[in-house]
Amino acid sequence: MGFMKQKRRQAFRATNLRSIAAMAVFTGVVAVCAHPVSSHAQTIRIEATTTIMDWNAVALAGGRVFVAGPRWTGFSGPTVGLLTKSKEIEPFPDADWNGWQPGQDATHRFVSVNALHVAPDGTLWVVDTGTPSFGGTLVLGGAKLVRIDPVTGHVLRIYPLGPEIAQAGSYIDDIRFNGTYAYLTDAGKAALIVLDIKTGKARRVLDNDISTRARSDRPIIMDGHIVESHPHQPLLVSVDPLEVSPDGKWLYFGPLEGPWSQVPTALLDDPNVSSADLSAAVQPWADLPPIGGSTMDTAGNLYFTNLKDNGVYRRDVSGRVTRLISDPRLHWADAPFLAPGGRLWLPVAQLDRLPMFHDERSRIQQPFLLVSIDPHVIQIRDKSPI
Numbered sequence: 001m002g003f004m005k006q007k008r009r010q011a012f013r014a015t016n017l018r019s020i021a022a023m024a025v026f027t028g029v030v031a032v033c034a035h036p037v038s039s040h041a042q043t044i045r046i047e048a049t050t051t052i053m054d055w056n057a058v059a060l061a062g063g064r065v066f067v068a069g070p071r072w073t074g075f076s077g078p079t080v081g082l083l084t085k086s087k088e089i090e091p092f093p094d095a096d097w098n099g100w101q102p103g104q105d106a107t108h109r110f111v112s113v114n115a116l117h118v119a120p121d122g123t124l125w126v127v128d129t130g131t132p133s134f135g136g137t138l139v140l141g142g143a144k145l146v147r148i149d150p151v152t153g154h155v156l157r158i159y160p161l162g163p164e165i166a167q168a169g170s171y172i173d174d175i176r177f178n179g180t181y182a183y184l185t186d187a188g189k190a191a192l193i194v195l196d197i198k199t200g201k202a203r204r205v206l207d208n209d210i211s212t213r214a215r216s217d218r219p220i221i222m223d224g225h226i227v228e229s230h231p232h233q234p235l236l237v238s239v240d241p242l243e244v245s246p247d248g249k250w251l252y253f254g255p256l257e258g259p260w261s262q263v264p265t266a267l268l269d270d271p272n273v274s275s276a277d278l279s280a281a282v283q284p285w286a287d288l289p290p291i292g293g294s295t296m297d298t299a300g301n302l303y304f305t306n307l308k309d310n311g312v313y314r315r316d317v318s319g320r321v322t323r324l325i326s327d328p329r330l331h332w333a334d335a336p337f338l339a340p341g342g343r344l345w346l347p348v349a350q351l352d353r354l355p356m357f358h359d360e361r362s363r364i365q366q367p368f369l370l371v372s373i374d375p376h377v378i379q380i381r382d383k384s385p386i
Contacts (some may be wrong), residue, residue: 078092080093080126222307295337301316311324331350
């Protein structure tokens with residue numbers, strides 16, 4: 001489905017969010033805005049909107065924009081999509097990879113994608129949790145990493161995460177790279193996963209460690225209320241965000257609710273280091289609040305989204321935290337992506353507004369937004385604590 005030429009011209013001339021939302025609802029495809037909207041005209045730029053996909057991941061690679069969203073959100077769009085020049089979400093790498101149905105072989109199809117990331121060599125990596133429902137049972141062969149050429153769409157390699165790695169209760173969450181190793185988080189069963197990229201061999205480390213487990217005394221608060229997985233049960237998400245220091249010597253990680261820890265990557269990479277010795281090497285790093293996602297630049301500045309105030313923050317290498325922006329449109333802005341030109345791209349997922357968290361009544365405010373900001377030219381100067 002595409003826009004008529006007149007509709008495209010109208011979309012590009014749109015100057016307020018309401019008109020963009022109306023077009024997205026009418027068409028059910030992506031609307032792209034060429035100019036910023038709202039009173040933050042020089043701050044937030046609406047890159048795209050949709051009503052068919054609850055995106056929580058974005059990546060720019062090979063001159064293209066990719067988005068992804070987990071199956072359990074219930075929307076009809078593809079699991080991984082390419083934003084095309086004709087303003088549509090095109091299944092990537094193809095429809096078959098995005099067409100998994102219960103009972104089908106999952107080894108060469110996406111079951112439910114939670115993250116996209118671009119490796120240092122420019123390839124696109126897709127993290128498939130392998131579970132089609134929130135907190136549900138893993139599908140046989142579903143949990144995996146898929147490495148793709150972003151230009152041709154050719155699948156270069158599939159890394160299966162077997163039952164010894166993606167265990168019952170696991171939710172494979174995100175990925176970062178360091179030389180010939182990749183590190184992943186298991187937000188469901190509290191562990192880090194170390195992958196040898198060359199051999200494909202993976203190991204679970206810091207399994208159920210105090211540094212990887214969610215803490216019930218640090219609830220996720222949004223719209224002034226604690227986000228609950230069930231009535232009177234706060235949503236707990238174990239180790240979720242992670243980053244590698246620019247020099248590759250440290251891995252920073254923590255539960256979604258915080259706090260963050262650090263551990264030497266040399267110890268992570270060594271399979272002969274005992275569980276006890278690795279746990280003893282973990283140190284506190286940053287006491288950050290519940291976040292939607294993070295990214296780190298080459299200087300070591302951490303950018304993260306603060307769920308409580310719909311904000312985007314920067315933690316510099318000295319540990320100073322600065323709020324860059326707070327805007328209600330950034331409600332559960334998820335994993336940010338730092339583009340080569342320096343802009344932060346943010347998929348706004350509104351995950352806490354899904355029906356499963358509100359007695360099956362949706363509070364989603366359509367359309368879903370994909371936005372970008374320039375973190376170098378914006379800053380809210382108040383020093384409100386996080």
